[in-house]
Amino acid sequence: xxxxxxxxxxxxxxxxxxxxxxxxxxxxxxxxxxxxxxxxxxxxxxxxxxxxxxxxxxxxxxxxxxxxxxxxxxxxxxxxxxxxxxxxxxxxxxxxxxxxxxxxxxxxxxxxxxxxxxxxxxxxxxxxxxxxxxxxxxxxxxxxxxxxxxxxxxxxxxxxxxxxxxxxxxxxxxxxxxxxxxxxxxxxxxxxxxxxxxxxxxxxxxxxxxxxxxxxxxxxxxxxxxxxxxxxxxxxxxx
Amino acid sequence: xxxxxxxxxxxxxxxxxxxxxxxxxxxxxxxxxxxxxxxxxxxxxxxxxxxxxxxxxxxxxxxxxxxxxxxxxxxxxxxxxxxxxxxxxxxxxxxxxxxxxxxxxxxxxxxxxxxxxxxxxxxxxxxxxxxxxxxxxxxxxxxxxxxxxxxxxxxxxxxxxxxxxxxxxxxxxxxxxxxxxxxxxxxxxxxxxxxxxxxxxxxxxxxxxxxxxxxxxxxxxxxxxxxxxxxxxxxxxxxxxxxxxxxxxxxxxxxxxxxxxxxxxxxxxxxxxxxxxxxxxxxxxxxxxxxxxxxxxxxxxxxxxxxxxxxxx
Numbered sequence: 001x002x003x004x005x006x007x008x009x010x011x012x013x014x015x016x017x018x019x020x021x022x023x024x025x026x027x028x029x030x031x032x033x034x035x036x037x038x039x040x041x042x043x044x045x046x047x048x049x050x051x052x053x054x055x056x057x058x059x060x061x062x063x064x065x066x067x068x069x070x071x072x073x074x075x076x077x078x079x080x081x082x083x084x085x086x087x088x089x090x091x092x093x094x095x096x097x098x099x100x101x102x103x104x105x106x107x108x109x110x111x112x113x114x115x116x117x118x119x120x121x122x123x124x125x126x127x128x129x130x131x132x133x134x135x136x137x138x139x140x141x142x143x144x145x146x147x148x149x150x151x152x153x154x155x156x157x158x159x160x161x162x163x164x165x166x167x168x169x170x171x172x173x174x175x176x177x178x179x180x181x182x183x184x185x186x187x188x189x190x191x192x193x194x195x196x197x198x199x200x201x202x203x204x205x206x207x208x209x210x211x212x213x214x215x216x217x218x219x220x221x222x223x224x225x226x227x228x229x230x231x232x233x234x235x236x237x238x239x
Numbered sequence: 240x241x242x243x244x245x246x247x248x249x250x251x252x253x254x255x256x257x258x259x260x261x262x263x264x265x266x267x268x269x270x271x272x273x274x275x276x277x278x279x280x281x282x283x284x285x286x287x288x289x290x291x292x293x294x295x296x297x298x299x300x301x302x303x304x305x306x307x308x309x310x311x312x313x314x315x316x317x318x319x320x321x322x323x324x325x326x327x328x329x330x331x332x333x334x335x336x337x338x339x340x341x342x343x344x345x346x347x348x349x350x351x352x353x354x355x356x357x358x359x360x361x362x363x364x365x366x367x368x369x370x371x372x373x374x375x376x377x378x379x380x381x382x383x384x385x386x387x388x389x390x391x392x393x394x395x396x397x398x399x400x401x402x403x404x405x406x407x408x409x410x411x412x413x414x415x416x417x418x419x420x421x422x423x424x425x426x427x428x429x430x431x432x433x434x435x436x437x438x439x440x441x442x443x444x445x446x447x448x449x450x451x452x453x454x455x456x457x458x459x460x461x462x463x464x465x466x467x468x469x470x471x472x473x474x475x476x477x478x479x480x481x482x483x484x485x486x487x488x489x490x491x492x493x494x495x496x497x498x499x500x501x502x503x504x505x506x507x508x509x510x511x512x513x514x515x516x517x518x519x520x521x522x523x524x525x526x527x528x529x530x531x532x533x534x535x536x537x538x539x540x541x542x543x544x545x546x547x548x549x550x551x552x
Contacts, residue, residue: 008458009429076374078302081346113455123346160341160381160512161348214245216339218350219387220406227406 001031001073005084006091011110014091019104027093036093038068043097050101055147057101058121059140065118066125067133080126086119094118114154124150127167142175144182149174149201156205163208166217169228170204173239185237200235207231247402248327250386250410259316265367265382265415267292269305276300278307280417289416302419303374310368313353313384313412321386322358327409329392329401333357334409336365339385343452343512344378344420355389376419381512383414427458428480438465441487448500448515456515459487485540488522489533495519496530 006014018025027033042064050057069075079085087110090098095109098117102108107115114120130136139145153167177185185200192198208231217227232239267278278300283289292307294300313336322330335355341348351369367384386409388402402409438461445456461471461483471479495504500516503509507524510516522528529539
């Protein structure tokens with residue numbers, strides 16, 4: 001399959017063209033038309049409202065996108081890291097889907113690589129992946145996971161690339177906290193920081209960002225698993 | 240590496256010199272059938288530690304279909320000098336060597352252990368070897384050879400300030416960058432239509448220049464509706480483009496110089512690969528642009544750009 005790309009300039013231009021006539025989505029390539037049809041069918045059959053149930057929509061569509069794109073011939077992590085490809089998918093193939101979820105905000109169409117919607121979905125699942133479908137869905141469907149989880153996971157991708165296994169392990173332990181334990185932790189860290197938007201998850205991600213300046217997680221005794229355990233322990237949680 | 244944050248002794252120029260560090264250049268290759276085939280590496284004209292990888296002539300290596308392997312040999316002497324109160328690890332600890340690879344273009348990073356040594360070792364040779372499976376990486380990848388605490392020791396009374404936690408990084412021996420796609424960094428230039436606007440403007444769209452990508456935060460917008468736009472597009476339009484680039488770069492560097500991020504940018508620490516500060520650091524340090532006064536900056540940028548093709552920047 002030919003993986004098409006859009007430069008930032010072209011994405012800006014194509015977005016303007018689409019905004020002039022939102023009813024017309026011109027896809028020149030049959031393969032991409034198929035992608036569009038398959039994704040729209042999934043969204044319709046899922047029946048989830050992107051305006052009302054934002055996280056549910058993101059998580060379910062996210063898993064579908066992850067699984068679907070991984071099955072495209074020639075698709076790889078290398079392709080998934082190609083911002084130009086996701087700009088093409090977002091602006092040329094499915095801008096209407098993004099509009100229903102995010103309105104007109106350019107960041108989610110092409111401007112901000114960690115926010116371009118379909119890239120964000122694919123990477124959310126990739127960073128939460130637990131080895132198979134069942135375990136991964138168990139994590140992402142945990143009531144502990146919200147749109148804030150996606151934001152903190154993606155927009156704190158870390159300097160110089162992400163420690164993928166560390167993030168997967170964090171998601172594993174975080175998703176398993178009981179509702180009452182998480183509620184207490186969220187309150188504790190909100191009070192400690194004095195900020196209304198502070199959460200336990202943000203505290204974990206920030207502590208990780210600080211620690212990896214000095215420690216290489218994979219080289220710790222017990223590797224990434226024990227490293228993440230130590231992060232949680234330092235924040236007062238035994239996992 | 241954010242060495243400046245290190246609260247304990249780590250590798251520095253003197254310690255590395257004491258190790259009589261000898262290394263070969265990296266060689267890059269891939270496996271096809273049962274042979275190892277070489278991948279060519281071309282040194283970047285402006286940056287000695289940056290190599291552009293491409294298939295050798297007549298060969299069909301590409302990272303979508305083939306893996307990327309690297310190897311080299313490192314020879315070190317006087318390894319025992321790194322242990323004890325004047326070193327970087329306790330006498331009874333073990334130090335490991337690893338290659339930390341990072342790539343913001345690939346949105347990934349990882350580590351490849353190489354070997355280890357203790358105080359009992361004096362001279363030792365290490366084979367550095369790693370494989371990236373096909374379809375893993377894109378863009379620019381940095382390979383840093385680091386030392387780390389492989390096994391903790393029991394600190395003596397004069398060793399308590401030394402790093403002694405598993406996985407703690409003890410400094411960097413050296414690093415290189417490899418470019419898998421593209422030719423390094425190209426200044427982002429885009430077009431717009433603005434009937435009453437100037438020929439060009441520069442957009443500086445960063446929130447945190449130590450993290451935000453240069454390519455995403457900065458762009459020159461050329462106005463295709465301006466009466467002089469045809470001069471840019473003309474055959475000898477390069478000289479006008481260089482003038483525009485020089486002015487835009489002056490603006491960007493001045494903004495960073497006036498910010499709280501200047502010290503870090505100048506020193507080369509505390510910013511991500513590909514970030515605005517990383518780009519400014521490169522311009523100032525590697526291309527040696529003179530930032531002492533606005534007029535010196537203007538002059539040194541133009542001298543530098545006029546000596547290079549636009550695409551080589």
